[in-house]
Amino acid sequence: MNQFIEWIRQPWPWYVAGPLIGLTVPALLLLGNKHFGISANLRHICAMCLPANIPFFQYNWRREAWNLVFVAGIVLGGVLSAWLLANPAPVQVDAALASELAGYGITNFDRLTPPEIFSWPQLFTARGLLMMVGGGFLVGFGTRYAGGCTSGHAITGLSMLQWPSLVATVCFMVGGLAMANLILPFILSL
Amino acid sequence: MQSTVDTDFEVRTQDTVCVNESQLTHKWYHNIKYLVVGILFGIVFVKAEIVSWFRIQEMFRFQSFHMYGVIGSAVVVGIISVWLIRRFNIKTIYGESVVFHKKQFNKGQIYGGLLFGLGWAVTGACPGPLFAQIGTGATVIIIMLLSAVAGTWVYGRFRDKLPH
Numbered sequence: 001m002n003q004f005i006e007w008i009r010q011p012w013p014w015y016v017a018g019p020l021i022g023l024t025v026p027a028l029l030l031l032g033n034k035h036f037g038i039s040a041n042l043r044h045i046c047a048m049c050l051p052a053n054i055p056f057f058q059y060n061w062r063r064e065a066w067n068l069v070f071v072a073g074i075v076l077g078g079v080l081s082a083w084l085l086a087n088p089a090p091v092q093v094d095a096a097l098a099s100e101l102a103g104y105g106i107t108n109f110d111r112l113t114p115p116e117i118f119s120w121p122q123l124f125t126a127r128g129l130l131m132m133v134g135g136g137f138l139v140g141f142g143t144r145y146a147g148g149c150t151s152g153h154a155i156t157g158l159s160m161l162q163w164p165s166l167v168a169t170v171c172f173m174v175g176g177l178a179m180a181n182l183i184l185p186f187i188l189s190l
Numbered sequence: 191m192q193s194t195v196d197t198d199f200e201v202r203t204q205d206t207v208c209v210n211e212s213q214l215t216h217k218w219y220h221n222i223k224y225l226v227v228g229i230l231f232g233i234v235f236v237k238a239e240i241v242s243w244f245r246i247q248e249m250f251r252f253q254s255f256h257m258y259g260v261i262g263s264a265v266v267v268g269i270i271s272v273w274l275i276r277r278f279n280i281k282t283i284y285g286e287s288v289v290f291h292k293k294q295f296n297k298g299q300i301y302g303g304l305l306f307g308l309g310w311a312v313t314g315a316c317p318g319p320l321f322a323q324i325g326t327g328a329t330v331i332i333i334m335l336l337s338a339v340a341g342t343w344v345y346g347r348f349r350d351k352l353p354h
Contacts (some may be wrong), residue, residue, distance in 0.1 A: 008237075009314065011237065011238065011239050012234070012238040012274045013238075013259075014236045014238065014255070014256050014257075014258075014259030014260045014263060015259065015263060016238070017234050017238030017240065017260050017274065018259055018260040018261065018262065018263030018264040018267070019264065019267045020230075020231075020234045021231070021234060021260065021264040021267075022263065022264035022266065022267025022268040022271065023263065023267060023271065024227065024231055025268040025271055025272065026268075026271035026272070026274075026275060027227055027228065028224070029271075029272075029275060029282070029288050030252065030275070030280065030281075030282050030283060030284065030288070031223050031224070031227070031230045031283060032210075032212050032214075032216075032220070032223075032224075032283070032284065033210065033211040033212035033281055033282050033286055033288055034209075034210055034211070034212070034224070036208075037223070038316075038317040038318040038321070039316075039317040039342075040209065040294055042317060042338055042339050042341075042342040043342055043346070045339050045342075046286065046339060046342055046343045046346060047305045047306070050343060052240035052347075054343075054346050054347055055346075056345075056346035056349050057343075057346050062302050063210055064209060064210055065218075065221060066210060066224045067210075067224070069221040069222075069224045069225050069228065069291075070224040070225070070227060070231075071228060071318075071321045072225060072228060072229075073224065073225040073226065073227065073228015073229040073232060074193060074228045074229075074231055074232035074235065074318060074321040074325065074326040075232065075323050075324055076225070076228070076229050076232060076233070076235045076293050076324070076325060077228060077229040077230065077231060077232015077233040077234075077235065077236065077322060077325060078232050078236055078241075078321070078323065078324065078325020078326045079207040079325040079326070079327075080229065080232075080233060080235055080325075081232070081236035081322075081325075081326060082325065082327050084238070085233065085236075085237060091242060091244055092243045093248075094248050094251075094253040094254055096251070096253055097244065097247055097248055097251060099210065099235050101247075105221065105316075111328070112236070112239060112241055112243070112244070112323070112326065112328075113241075113242065113243040113244075113314065113323065113328060113331075114243060114244070117243070118328065118330055118334075119330055120329075120330050122330075123330060123333060128227075130242040130312075131243070131312050132294065132313070132330065132331075132333055132334045132337070133333065133334070133337045134314035134337075135309050135312030135333035135334065135337075136309070136313060136314070136320075136333070136335065136336070136337030136338045136340075136341065137309070137337045137338065137340060137341040137344075138305050138306065138308050138309025138312065138313075138341065139306060139310065139313055139315070139316065139317065139320075139334075139341065140317075140337065140338030140339055140340060140341025140342040140343075140345070141302075141305060141306075141309075141341035141342065141344060141345045142302045142303070142304070142305030142306025142307070142308070142309055143302065143306045143316075143317060143338075143342070143343070144302065144341070144342045144346070145301060145302025145345050145352065146298055146299050146301075146302030146303040146305075146306055147293075147296075147298060147299060147302070149306065149316045149317050149318075150261070150310075150316040150317075150318070151316070151317075151318055153270065153299075153303075154208060154261060155261070155264050155265060155267070155268055156268070157277075157293060158265045158269070159265060159268025159269050159271065159272045159343050160272050160290055160293075160352050161269065161272075162292070162293040163295070164293045164294065164295040164296075164299050165293060165299075165301070167299050167300060168299040168300075168302075168303040169303075170303075171299065171300050171302075171303025171306075171307060172303050172306055172310060173307060173328040174303075174304060174306040174307060175303065175304040175305065175306060175307015175308045175310070175311070176249075176307040176308070176310050176311040177247075177250050177307075177311075178304075178307070178308065178311075179250070179307065179308045179309075179310075179311035179312060180247060180250030180251055180311040181250065181251065182277040183308070184311060184312065187312070190279040
């Protein structure tokens with residue numbers, strides 16, 4: 001049993017995680033005709049909290065409550081992982097990335113996100129504010145404009161062989177490649 | 191009942207891929223099964239480090255195969271699952287036929303996709319990991335999530351002025 005706990009606490013390889021994530025698609029379809037997708041919840045939260053007579057938010061969000069329950073589960077899953085299954089070792093980071101990040105003063109790999117960028121004190125720096133608030137805004141605006149995120153387009157859409165989802169997924173990658181390699185170095189230097 | 195059907199049509203025409211396709215209504219506790227799937231999903235997200243900013247940076251710098259393996263194998267399993275459901279007309283646990291919709295192309299998938307890609311590389315988190323990270327105790331990510339909700343709201347507000 002202890003050996004099992006040791007094993008399960010290590011980072012899981014892609015060939016375990018990927019198929020489990022793929023199985024979410026048929027699980028939700030067969031449990032109740034639900035289409036797996038997470039960014040729709042951001043819209044449901046708008047419709048629930050601040051619809052402001054905007055037509056895009058005038059719909060019966062209660063019918064989509066299942067999805068809000070699903071993301072509440074994701075939060076709980078995060079709590080359980082950190083509480084019971086946490087990996088005590090620092091995150092293994094590729095050597096080239098580690099040396100690049102050291103140049104920006106990012107050397108703490110104890111957590112899944114670097115505290116030099118994503119922490120409360122950093123919210124009051126130009127870099128932290130731009131990356132957390134600016135980045136978050138782009139995620140919310142972009143996913144809804146695209147009609148879905150990595151789960152809705154890249155997983156669900158591609159699973160159903162929808163070519164518009166392939167277009168969206170390619171654009172996610174192009175945007176990410178441009179940001180990480182061309183723009184982010186300037187932001188990280190702030 | 192009629193209004194519910196109309197509302198669903200409205201969500202669908204406004205480009206949300208991922209909605210409730212069931213015509214059945216259930217008591218609230220039927221949603222507990224989605225909570226359980228969400229918990230399992232959240233654990234996988236954290237344990238495979240999909241929620242890690244470092245893993246996303248490695249992906250966009252081609253320094254690690256991990257994220258490509260995760261997304262690629264998830265899509266393969268998804269394609270096979272959906273094919274099996276269609277091929278054998280597998281019903282939901284309530285006996286309904288599974289509903290599939292053809293997704294319409296619009297230019298939003300390009301413009302929005304590029305903007306989301308930019309944000310994904312900055313935050314190291316797509317919407318799912320945002321929720322999981324908050325669960326792991328990274329409370330500041332609540333600010334990022336609120337900003338993402340604000341982004342969605344601003345899109346909804348100016349939707350008719352944007353090219354689609």
